[in-house]
Amino acid sequence: MLFSLPWILGFVLLHAGPMLMAFALSFTDWVFASTPEWRGGAHYRTLISDELFWTALRNSAYYAGVTVPLGVLIALGLALLLNRDWPGMGMFRTIFFMPALVSGVSIAMVWGWLFNPRFGAVNSALDKIGLDGPGWLGDPRWAMPVLISLGLWSIGGTMLIYLAGLQSIPQELYDAAKLDGAGRWAATRHVTLPMISSVTFFLLVVGMISALQLFTPAYVLTDGGPENATLTLPLYIYQNAFAFQKFGYGATITVVLIMLTMAITLAQLALARRWVFYAGLGAR
């Protein structure tokens, strides 16, 4: 049991403890290095009438609601295309996976430059086919789609997990489907998709959790703007705590983010019975 000691300490001190503490702090005012001051449910009442909070909630929902399903779909499409032993597949796999390695500030900067309205590659390409590109990050309607495009570009990890899932489907199932006269499309629809539904489920759950965390590009590229179009919940938490020194209120939004994440995860678990198919997939 001594082996588990680091985790027992870590769970109590770094995960469970801080979460309870966030909950406790959400009822207080705490300014750096002072004693927390009890405020009761005041922050929660503020929250309800705080328009920025609702904007941040909407933005996070918008980002996650588009990026996660679309990203999973694209990753599945790529994995299906690559799941052949034709020459060159390894090279393509590497190319599609590479973007997943470069999260962080560096790629956010590249993205901003790519979508630069005047000197960027995107508007230059649009110009070549006779289209007039928008102002992207400077335009409240287009700023979030730019961040979504960055999220969709970085789906290499999802694709690799799908590829592993596809390769674990027994060949006999395809042979049987073929005997029954199923063509390629029917086999994909009735064998492949059900057999990897548990992978899809896992990827949707994990994807939602991480999409609700969107912070770095929103902070680096737009700092929540323009007109708060990219203000996400984590960014609003960060601003409250570290820019406005409102740790108590930041903790209140944190509690909402935790609840939201858990609610979405539980809802997905509940819905999973309807569409996720578990074959006897060995020891899990």
Added chain:
Amino acid sequence: MSGIQLRGVSRRLGSWPGRILVYTMLLALAALFLLPFYWMLATALKPQQLVYSFPPDWLAGDLTLANFREGWTALPFGRFFINTAYVTMLTVAGTVLSSSLVGFGLARYGGRLANLLFVTVLLTMMVPPAATLIPRFVIFSRLGWTNSYLPIVLPYWFGVPFFIFLFRQFFRAIPQEYFDAAELDGASPLDLYFRVAVPLSRPAFVAAALFSTLIAWNDFLDPLVYLSTLDKFTIQLGLSSFRGQFIAELHLMMPMALLAMLPVLLLVALGQRWIARGLAPDLEK
């Protein structure tokens, strides 16, 4: 990947039209995925006046390293790289050591407590890291640890849920007889870990080391919250402050962004064959 039996794979090359269609789609998609890298590289190597020419210049004509030289000296990037390498090394060491030990404990020793602990690992995987940002900051600042690497690195020494899960799955796939034989030879639990579990699970260790390198190298939020002086900055934080100061100097930002990505791209290129093997326990080979 060669030598691995692919199942559920189209083995035949198929008809010519079908083949051409698939390759055309793949090539178009590959171009789309590579475009950001190309645009970054082209900008980094272009002479300054061509970066801001309109319409934009797609093929970099005269290549120059001037942007690299100028960007490198605009802020102490050498320092940032050393700092990031230091933080990454400590993070990876902590993650791999603690997660594998905990994973070993959970895999080898059953019982209700172990099961309960495994449930806490799974639950923690579902909690967003931002959830503990403020309380952790309160704790670490009370300890006087701000502007040091302790709050960034130390948490990884207590086990990381995803990697605990990974190691547990790997260690459970090792046949019990291996451990029994070692125990007959008088091996202690630590011997079992070092002499049996570790040598049989190398792919898992390599995969965990690679992925935690990525996490540490690209981490931005923790350095942003805890580090305040330039001499402590990591590369991601340095780039962010670089952007703040040189917002219009894209010809300097692109070479620095490129340099910041290069180490992880090279590392993964070297360790690529381990990644697929390290994600699933597979003792047949």
